[in-house]
């Protein structure tokens with residue numbers, strides 16, 4: 476079994492080296508399956524690419540690589556990176572390692588048990604979360620809206636810590652089309668639930684200790700527009 480871990484990265488010179496080292500050190504403790512860490516970079520104007528070059532020399536090609544992708548967003552970078560490398564299971568997580576790495580084996584176990592998607596959740600009773608009140612309220616309202624509009628039984632749509640199997644990649648991710656910022660997470664969950672794919676949500680330990688790269692007002696507006704696009708496309712049968 477092979478796991479492909481994708482970390483999207485855009486102007487991450489401050490943290491990318493330390494965090495790639497951390498992920499690789501952690502993954503070296505995972506002996507039951509093979510894995511590859513792929514950084515899906517795009518559009519960085521800082522030292523990120525230089526650092527990634529250095530890391531490529533440090534680590535064996537089998538376990539680490541990066542790609543500078545012709546992507547316009549976090550979601551597009553993840554989608555392209557996932558399709559660029561063959562594996563059995565596909566995971567994405569954020570460069571700031573907001574979600575504790577100890578949950579990676581839980582995602583893998585869930586997929587091995589037969590779930591099609593296993594997703595980190597900051598909204599379950601046993602989740603341990605440190606995030607700002609503003610962020611908490613916006614994400615609560617957003618999740619509620621999507622749950623009601625699509626009768627979706629998922630508590631946290633947008634946690635940057637998710638894994639899927641190959642069937643989900645080929646039947647769901649292939650069809651996603653609203654890729655601004657991180658919206659693919661929401662679209663893939665709506666489409667997966669609609670098709671009866673098995674989704675497992677797991678509580679995670681999550682902390683938010685730096686300023687987000689996203690502008691909350693802009694992201695909220697674009698997400699609301701995208702939700703309506705997905706609703707319309709479902710009604711008109713525009714997804715396969």
Ligand SMILES: Nc1nc2c(ncn2[C@@H]2O[C@H](COP(=O)(O)OP(=O)(O)O)[C@@H](O)[C@H]2O)c(=O)[nH]1
Pocket residue numbers: 482483484485486487515516517546547548549552553568569570571635686687688689
């Ligand atoms: N490839 C790529 N990654 C991005 C882009 N924008 C943000 N990211 C990455 O998405 C992840 C989440 O970003 P972050 O600022 O932590 O957002 P947060 O989810 O609001 O905390 C990080 O790994 C970023 O480097 C982008 O345009 N392209």
Ligand SMILES: [Mg+2]
Pocket residue numbers: 569571573687
């Ligand atoms: Mg973050």
